[in-house]
Amino acid sequence: MRQSKLLLNTLREAPSEAEVISHQLMLRGGFIRQLAAGVYNYLPLGRRVLRKVEQIIREEMDRTSAQEILMPAMQPTELWKESGRYSIYGPELIRLHDRHDREFALGPTHEEVVTALVRNEVSSYRKLPVTLYQIQTKFRDERRPRSGLLRGREFLMKDAYSFDTDWSGLDESYRKMYEAYHQIFNRIGLNFRAVEADAGAIGGEGETHEFMALTEIGEDTIVTCNCCDYIANLEKAESRAPGSSDLIVRADTVKEKVYTPNARTIEQLVGFLHVEKQSIVKTMIYLVDGNPVAVLVRGDHEVNEVKVKNYFGAENIEIADDHAISSKLGVPVGFIGPVGLQIPLLVDVNVVNMPAIIVGANEQDFHYVNVQPDKDFTTEHVGDFRNVSQGDSCPRCERGELQFYRGIEIGHVFKLGTKYSEKLGATYLDSSGKELTMIMGCYGIGVSRILSAVVEQSHDEQGIVWPISIAPFHVHLVPISVRDEVQMNLVDQLYQQLSKHGFEVLIDDREERPGVKFKDSDLIGIPIRIVIGKDAPQGLVEFVERRAGQKTTVEADQVLQLCLERVN
């Protein structure tokens, strides 16, 4: 491929909306272009990388005997009503009406469609187990699409679904996918961890792991123990119980209302009352499946929404906004407290054994001090409702402390059990003719998002450093002077030879200064660069590896051999 004709336009500066480095570099390197918020064009370089990722995934899926299918983006919402997700999926589900006013959703995921398909196609245990997968465009109307391909509204996913006759079959299907995911991410060259996770809105009973690419940025926090192999994401992570949850009743203290003008935040209150954060309790209001709920955590802790949601077995949770707080509870934002509040109170276990706490008084500019749990408010609902903190005790081993890392979720495997098969009636007849419900698993990989994860992990000051397995081209031939016939003959010769051996080669045949060419070459990150310059008459070229950056002068005859060594 000749670079002069390639639709490739490198940018010196990334557009200001690109905050994370992968987004910046993929824009600057001409891999992607935004069409609308969270909606991207893949230019030729980006499309090539994407196809290689797709191909690796496909090969490893096929190796597990999963069967490729293709399901539509347009899904009749009847199916979503059958599964019960229609009402709970919220505004992320893009809905539309066809010309006959029938409603469709644009699939953010395909549990409903695949379950309905298998329910019709498979009736006997003889056809099970079966795992189906597709690589297909998904739609999710994110509230805040951001970070380029990391959180888009239209994106490419590999989703797979397994159907088994029993739970041990599911264990086996799950294990196969779990192992295939390791293969895939290893081939792509990612530094990743499989992390215990929460099943979320999609999920059902049982096990689930997220595959996390470790990066400096990333929307997810990964919690590990510094002693044992405990690893979980923050949503799911627990710490060892912080001591006793017994109430410490101090009969001598009585709650007292104090004037705290404008002290709405923990920080303001700390400053005003000259107390530690740890003696204050935050009262956070959430809407859990639409109903208001108060969650009490210590001032230095954060509420874990997933734990709250799971406590109720709810499908949906969101923080109540100021309007909801004042309209539903009639209390002033910033001064909310548990005393007298007529909604369910979830009390984090760390709050229960605090002897005298400070909380909002449900009155503008007032707090209570010396409040006692159980005496001044109900402790009917006590549990673990907070995010663990760095340094908390490991829940698994005796000695370890928890540490935090950032990560990008690149894959997810779930044991769904019968969550969908039951609702949609996906049953089979066993060998004795009895009708039983299929046991399902589902397995996703964020195909387009992998590009971001790779670039986050694999770049330097000059640009992207693609692993050779997914690089847009393997070799970049850069002649110093395109008007020099000797150089260009050598370029042609190398091109022919390398192409014949399956290498994908880009020739920078532009009439540009060498500095410009090298800068672009570094930016787009092709793993091997061959510079053909003044030593061409002697048959000598420069061999540069993008990652290491070292340059070696080699004979042109050696180039093929050197390249072959780099791919094996």
Add this chain to the structure above:
Amino acid sequence: MRQSKLLLNTLREAPSEAEVISHQLMLRGGFIRQLAAGVYNYLPLGRRVLRKVEQIIREEMDRTSAQEILMPAMQPTELWKESGRYSIYGPELIRLHDRHDREFALGPTHEEVVTALVRNEVSSYRKLPVTLYQIQTKFRDERRPRSGLLRGREFLMKDAYSFDTDWSGLDESYRKMYEAYHQIFNRIGLNFRAVEADAGAIGGEGETHEFMALTEIGEDTIVTCNCCDYIANLEKAESRAPGSSDLIVRADTVKEKVYTPNARTIEQLVGFLHVEKQSIVKTMIYLVDGNPVAVLVRGDHEVNEVKVKNYFGAENIEIADDHAISSKLGVPVGFIGPVGLQIPLLVDVNVVNMPAIIVGANEQDFHYVNVQPDKDFTTEHVGDFRNVSQGDSCPRCERGELQFYRGIEIGHVFKLGTKYSEKLGATYLDSSGKELTMIMGCYGIGVSRILSAVVEQSHDEQGIVWPISIAPFHVHLVPISVRDEVQMNLVDQLYQQLSKHGFEVLIDDREERPGVKFKDSDLIGIPIRIVIGKDAPQGLVEFVERRAGQKTTVEADQVLQLCLERVN
């Protein structure tokens, strides 16, 4: 692949909604399943065929140096307003609103997006020409989705767009695509013709060809000459002028109103008045870009909507429904005529020289007879407004007559010119620094629809006969008895050997009667079948070619060689 675990469920009967044979066979053979009207799941066999078609297209596109990209389905409607197609595309364009109430269209085609992309990425003549393509899912809300994959609402397309500095460049880009299309359809094994066509709503100035697969069914009529190489689709086809368009004025006849109760159709009128169809003139009412227009053609002729639309240079035409006729014109349906009608009258050239014609009287149960063009109604707009008929004179050669064939449109190449680049401002600087508008072409292939076209052309009473280039598997190994160890060993041996040489092999390892296996095998249409039966101990197997149907007993050792001969 073992058939016992393949998601493949053959049906004895096709569902009644499947009218055309390709739809029936793909349903019966377990290739596709309908999710909603015009929206399909591709099961493993269907997905395999689809991928092979994609691969052939990709290879031939790459060979022309077209560059693969991937554009989104979600397109901001602002772009459609810029191009002017927002208002004219009609209800086929699926529109939706995101959570911030911004409107998007689901791309039925990508002229707007690609033109906006290239306008931003290419500014110099040095980067031109460039041709970009994608293989991507399209959405079109057809009024009547039907015939399986032939007319769907969500379907796979290859669309390509070329950008040139001048028209001769476009000629060259167009020629490359035209030739690549021949390569593609030849490799797929289709019987097809490139046909002169009308540019339709998408189109601009200049040349356009449709690639038509010749079939017995098909929504398109192809018109050819029985003498010369004239070939066009019916929309576009012309015939030699039917003689003079001079008026024949007969002073002695005067129009007369006659009572024709309930004679609403041509047939009823013929029966009632005892006249020939040819002496009646039909007055058809259309809405052209929303405005009512009457078109007059002879009773035995059909209006050609494309010619009417082109006469006005309009973007949209539809036949007026009864409601529109009575509300806009105040005349009774079935009795419309040109006399006194206060809307534009388009008079087909064949009507002009009819000396005395019968038309509706715009009054319930009345017609006029002895009406004379020009005298009784205006002949301001005379032209070719009808479909040619079989037997009409060829417009190109002197002697030929026109013949009709049916066809399925599988590809389309257009010279767009500056239609989109002008509206969207896709310009470049030429070598002297002057700003000029890019000249565009666009080139589509209906990827999923090709499956239907192939099956229409390539099937027999027993089922599908896939060409080997796109068959879901190359070889079907069918052991007569899966409990016979000798047979199964031979199956394994053949499987290993064939797979090692790149053949895709399906083993029918089901415990079914041979008759059932053969029936299924014929239905799904794998090109080569090897039956391993009672002669297995002697190393003999049956070699069956699906297309020819002939069976030969061969030594197992010969099988690889025979298969290799079939692919080369």
